[in-house]
Amino acid sequence: MPLPTFRVELTENQQITPKVHKLVFKFVEPQHFTYVPGQFVSFILPHEGDKPLKRSYSIANLEQNPENTQHLEIVVAYVEGGKATEFFFNARPGLEIDITGPFGLLYLPEELPKRVFLIGTGTGVAPYRCMLNQLNDYPDTEFHILFGAQYEEDMFYLDDFKRAAEQDNIFFHRCLSKQDPLSEGCSKGYVQHKLESFDPSPETDLVYLCGNPNMVDDVFNLLKDKEFGVKQVKREKYVFSKY
Ligand SMILES: Cc1cc2nc3c(=O)[nH]c(=O)nc-3n(C[C@H](O)[C@H](O)[C@H](O)COP(=O)(O)OP(=O)(O)OC[C@H]3O[C@@H](n4cnc5c(N)ncnc54)[C@H](O)[C@@H]3O)c2cc1C
Numbered sequence: 001m002p003l004p005t006f007r008v009e010l011t012e013n014q015q016i017t018p019k020v021h022k023l024v025f026k027f028v029e030p031q032h033f034t035y036v037p038g039q040f041v042s043f044i045l046p047h048e049g050d051k052p053l054k055r056s057y058s059i060a061n062l063e064q065n066p067e068n069t070q071h072l073e074i075v076v077a078y079v080e081g082g083k084a085t086e087f088f089f090n091a092r093p094g095l096e097i098d099i100t101g102p103f104g105l106l107y108l109p110e111e112l113p114k115r116v117f118l119i120g121t122g123t124g125v126a127p128y129r130c131m132l133n134q135l136n137d138y139p140d141t142e143f144h145i146l147f148g149a150q151y152e153e154d155m156f157y158l159d160d161f162k163r164a165a166e167q168d169n170i171f172f173h174r175c176l177s178k179q180d181p182l183s184e185g186c187s188k189g190y191v192q193h194k195l196e197s198f199d200p201s202p203e204t205d206l207v208y209l210c211g212n213p214n215m216v217d218d219v220f221n222l223l224k225d226k227e228f229g230v231k232q233v234k235r236e237k238y239v240f241s242k243y
Contacts, residue, residue, distance in 0.1 A: 003100040005044075006033055008072060010095040013088075016156045019078040020123060021089055022060075024071060028096060032068040035059055037130040038108065038208075040236070041072065041101035045087055051243060055084040058210070058236070059102065060126035062160055064133055072099070075156065077123045106210060106236040108134055112141040114204040119191050119219060121148040124211020124238060129157045132164045143170045144198065148191035148215065150178040192219050202228045213237040 008025035016022045027033050040058045047053035057074040076088045106127055118128040125147050135143050149155050165172040174186040175194045209216045216237045223233050
C-alpha cells in the first residue's frame, strides 16, 4: 500500500543556533495532518536518478491539539556536506515539497510510571517539545527533561522547556559538555552523568532517548547494567541515511 503523501509549503526558515535551522511548513494538499507527539515525518527531497532521497525529521510542533493540524515545524542540524542540510539550509519560503508519515513509536502511552526521563542531544529534543502540552495529562508522574549540547549557544526552545518546568512535576536540566563557565541551572558533562545522579531504577522509571546514535547506545548500555529492559527504554536514533 502506498504511504500517505502530503504536499507542504515552506513558510519560515530561521537560523536559531549557529548550527540549527527551524523550518515551518503549511499543509497544501491535503490541508490537514494528524500525528501523535513524539513521531517523525520523512521528506522526499529532489534527486537525480531512480532512488528517492528521503530524510526523516522529528515533528517539533508545540500545539494543544495534534489532530488536523495545518502546519509542521522541524529543526535541522548542520551536517557537513549533507545533501538535506544543503537543501534545507538554503530553502526559501514558497518552496513546495512532499512528505510521508507520521512514523515512529516514541510517544507517551496512556499510563506512565512514577518518573519519566526525556533525554535528547541537539535536535533530539524536538519530540519532547512536541509532547510538552501532553505532560499536563499525567499529574502523578515526575518528568525530567535532559537536554544535552556542547555549548549554551547550541540550545534552543529553552523558553518552551522553562515554561513547562514551572509546573511542579516537570523539571528541565541542561547538560553542557564544553561550556565554561556555566550559567545558572546548567550542569557540566553529558546527559548520562546527569541521569546517573537520579539513580534510575526499572521499578519506577521509564526513559526516552532521542538523537545522536552514540548517545542513545551509551545511555541504553548504562541502563541495561541497571536491569532496565527494552520496555523501560524507548529509543529513536537519528541514524544517517545510506544514500
Ligand atoms: C527517525 C529519525 C528522525 C530524525 N530527526 C531529525 C531531526 O529532527 N533533526 C535533524 O537534524 N536530524 C534528524 N534526523 C537525521 C536526518 O534524517 C538526516 O540524517 C540528517 O539531517 C543528515 O542528512 P544530510 O542529507 O544532510 O546528510 P547526508 O548527505 O545523509 O550525510 C553526509 C555525510 O555526513 C555523515 N553524517 C550524516 N549525518 C551525520 C551526523 N548527524 N553527524 C555526523 N555525520 C553525519 C554521513 O555519513 C555522510 O558521510 C533524523 C533521523 C531519523 C532516522
